[in-house]
Amino acid sequence: xxxxxxxxxxLDLVLGEAEKAEAESVAKINLVIGEMTGVVGQCxxxxxxxxxxxxxxxxxxxxxxxxxTTAKCxxxxxxxxxxxxxxxxxxxxxxxxxxxxxxxxxxxxxEVE
Amino acid sequence: MEIKVVKDILGxxxxxxxxxxxxxxxxxxxxxxxxxxxxxxxxxxxxxxIKRLKGKTRVGVVEGDISSSLDAEAIGKEGVPVVQIxxxxxxxxxxxxxxxxxxxxPLKDIELLLIENVGNLVCPAEFTLGENIRVLISSTPEGxxxxxxxxxxxxxxxxxxxxxxxxxxxxxFDVDAFSKTIRGINQKVKVFPISCTxxxxxxxxxxxxxxxxxxx
Numbered sequence: 099x100x101x102x103x104x105x106x107x108x109l110d111l112v113l114g115e116a117e118k119a120e121a122e123s124v125a126k127i128n129l130v131i132g133e134m135t136g137v138v139g140q141c142x143x144x145x146x147x148x149x150x151x152x153x154x155x156x157x158x159x160x161x162x163x164x165x166x167t168t169a170k171c172x173x174x175x176x177x178x179x180x181x182x183x184x185x186x187x188x189x190x191x192x193x194x195x196x197x198x199x200x201x202x203x204x205x206x207x208x209e210v211e
Numbered sequence: 212m213e214i215k216v217v218k219d220i221l222g223x224x225x226x227x228x229x230x231x232x233x234x235x236x237x238x239x240x241x242x243x244x245x246x247x248x249x250x251x252x253x254x255x256x257x258x259x260x261i262k263r264l265k266g267k268t269r270v271g272v273v274e275g276d277i278s279s280s281l282d283a284e285a286i287g288k289e290g291v292p293v294v295q296i297x298x299x300x301x302x303x304x305x306x307x308x309x310x311x312x313x314x315x316x317p318l319k320d321i322e323l324l325l326i327e328n329v330g331n332l333v334c335p336a337e338f339t340l341g342e343n344i345r346v347l348i349s350s351t352p353e354g355x356x357x358x359x360x361x362x363x364x365x366x367x368x369x370x371x372x373x374x375x376x377x378x379x380x381x382x383x384f385d386v387d388a389f390s391k392t393i394r395g396i397n398q399k400v401k402v403f404p405i406s407c408t409x410x411x412x413x414x415x416x417x418x419x420x421x422x423x424x425x426x427x
Contacts, residue, residue, distance in 0.1 A: 100302060100333065100334035100337055100338075102301070103301065103338075104220055104221065104337070107223055107224065108220045111222070112216075115218075119212070119214050121214075129220075134362055134366075135363065136363070182359060183359050185396060186395075193391065193395040195395055196396075197396055201363065203220045203337070204217060204219050204220055205216040205220060206217055207213055207214060207217075208214050209213050210212055210214060
């Protein structure tokens with residue numbers, strides 16, 4: 099459900115950038131969404147279709163790059179993807195880890211006309 | 212034409228949150244964002260915290276709910292100022308909703324503001340409100356697997372309160388394993404096993420909270 103406010107914020111951001119570039123319309127929006135955020139692309143698309151009506155971004159293609167939840171072991175410094183029910187390092191079995199990826203939620207670029 | 216943007220989608224929320232924080236700081240008000248799933252004990256914890264802080268510090272409360280003012284009424288009985296935000300369907304509070312409620316909060320008369328977020332372990336994690344600390348309540352009947360299901364929430368919490376520990380004899384909930392899991396991804400977190408029913412652990416939590424307030 100947080101997708102509604104997230105989509106609105108994303109649309110405001112995109113329209114602001116398009117206006118700065120004096121673009122007439124937005125053809126594509128490239129988004130980076132971390133797995134950990136729980137943001138569902140399908141929901142974003144649903145809200146986007148509704149919210150963007152009548153704006154310069156209406157009909158823009160949404161491209162989602164989903165980044166996995168990635169951790170770095172504080173013992174052996176190796177990086178790995180966080181398992182679903184196992185948060186120990188697969189290399190040294192340490193359980194002191196740092197989350198280094200998967201929290202992303204940003205607009206990487208837009209394609210305008 | 213491609214335009215590089217690389218901007219945080221929730222940057223606007225973050226900016227409003229920073230303004231809220233400046234307002235809190237200028238009034239020397241310490242702010243706690245209280246989060247949990249529905250029924251884990253947010254309102255009970257706030258009530259117990261208020262009771263123990265009476266005469267020590269002046270507390271105010273912001274109640275976030277999708278609808279109803281039941282929780283605000285319960286808290287109002289304790290004689291502290293309480294402001295209700297009804298999100299009207301939104302599953303979390305955001306910085307803007309908080310900002311709109313602030314003119315009704317007597318900031319000059321309080322030192323601690325407890326904000327009860329909407330009961331939800333997913334959405335509130337994304338939206339900062341301008342708080343000093345984030346407190347997450349996870350109750351024993353919910354099960355000890357919650358960190359694996361909602362990692363962002365557990366990763367960002369300054370304190371995790373394991374509520375309803377009086378029910379442990381009847382449940383399969385491994386407090387040690389649960390605490391170890393959270394500490395694995397969140398080195399700064401403080402874990403407090405508590406019961407709002409029996410009062411177990413509440414003094415320790417309140418004493419820690421009081422220390423955080425003094426540190427600012």
